[in-house]
Amino acid sequence: MSVSLPDTSQASDVKPASLDPTIGKVVPLRVGYVREHFSSPLLQYAEDDQEKTFTLVECPSGTGQLITRLTNDEIDIAIALTDPLISGIAKGSEAYRLVGSYVTTPLNWAVITGKDSKYQNISDLKDTKIGISRHGSGSQTMAYVMALQQGWPTDNLEFQVNNDIRGLIDSVNDGSTSAFMWEWFTTKPYADSGEVRFIGSVPTPWPSWLIAAHPSPNRVPPNSLRAFLTALTVYVRTFGTPANRAGDSLEFIKDKFGYPEADIKAWLDTVAYPDDCATIPRKVIADTLSVLEKAGVVKAPEGGFQVESLVAADTVKLI
Incomplete structure (x- = not known):
């Protein structure tokens, strides 16, 4: 299902793919993503990408899996959660750098326990074992944030x-x-069916999704990456217009994910996308590092963190 798009002529001259110099063939960029309602603008872009300038690689385990696949040369670009992306670089990863923004609003993490478990409140979880998808994932990072909030x-x-x-x-x-943490609307159907119970929620203290890419220009040519981000910007802007939130965007999510219309409308009322996917507010990186350091997730080097060291300077604009 496609949506009506504004003029994209400013991006149409550049093709977001790389050229294999050994065979002179255009190689589509491999874009890793999590198949959730947040990915709807990306999915719309992929459906309209007639020249197949990029391919989607689904990573159902989340950001930990995305980072692993960037490291293992299985994807070139990742649309992933802010906190584990930043903490991975802060801990020394050379597999990727931040190249852009995807969602500018916080992510609301549900705190989820078993249908018959004894846990009734977040405070009951102290000194218990928390489930996570992978080490370095958002589900683990947010457990640290929850602990920090609880003291x-x-x-x-x-x-x-x-x-x-x-x-x-x-x-x-x-x-x-005892419990695990996952995005509220994604897991709400499991709570509605009685398979699990929600006992609280913890919103992220930062905008929820960033874009990262492998730093090698041979693997991810800067011109190709900039073209991808320019085109993606068109789709996130279009997805977020008031008319599309009430119409095409709502119907797209309903068709792709099968969520109840009331839940989709509630989520659309809370989410915002960037005006330009190729920008990242400097404050987002600095504030996220500050919280992660307080939570014990990362340790600042002598002299403190340098925001510029986390980004691809030839692609992203810090604002």
């Missing part, structure tokens, strides 16, 4: 890796973990 020590948190949403749900119902 718990962050140096003795205990985690169990359960890979994906199904593994996480099974773990809280078989009692191997």
Whole structure:
């Protein structure tokens, strides 16, 4: 299902793909993503990409999997959660740099426990084992943020890796973990059906999604990356117009994800996308690093973190 788009002539002269010098063939960029309602503008772009300038690589386990695939040369670009992307670079990863913004509003993480578990409130989870998808994932980072908010020590948190949403749900119902954290609207159908229970929520203290890419110009040519970000900007702007929020965007999510219309409308009322995907507010990176450092997720080097070291200077504009 396509949406009506404004004029994109300023981006039409550049093709967001790389040229393999050994065979003179255009190689589509590999874009990793999580198939959730947040990805709707990207999915619309992919449906309209007649020249196949990029291919989508689904990463159902979330940002930890996206980072692993960037590291293993399985994807070139990742649209992923802000906090694990930033913490990965802060911990020394050379597999990617930040290149842009995707969602400018916080992500609301539900705190989820088993349908018959004894846990009734977030405070009940102190000194218990928390389920996460992968080490370095948003589900782990937000557990640290939750602990920080609750005043718990962050140096003795205990985690169990359960890979994906199904593994996480099974773990809280078989009692191997007390709870896990995942995006509210994505997991609400499981709560509505009685498979799990929500006992609270923790919004991120930062905008929720950024874009990262491998830093090698041979793997991700800067011109190709800029063209991809320029075109993606058109789609996020279009998706977020009042008319499309009430019409095409709502219907697209309903068709692709099957969520109840009331839930979609509630989410659309809370989400915002950037005016320009090729920009990142300097404050977003600095504030995220500050919270992650307080939570014990990262440790600042002598002299402090340098925001510029986390971004691809030839692509992104810090504002």
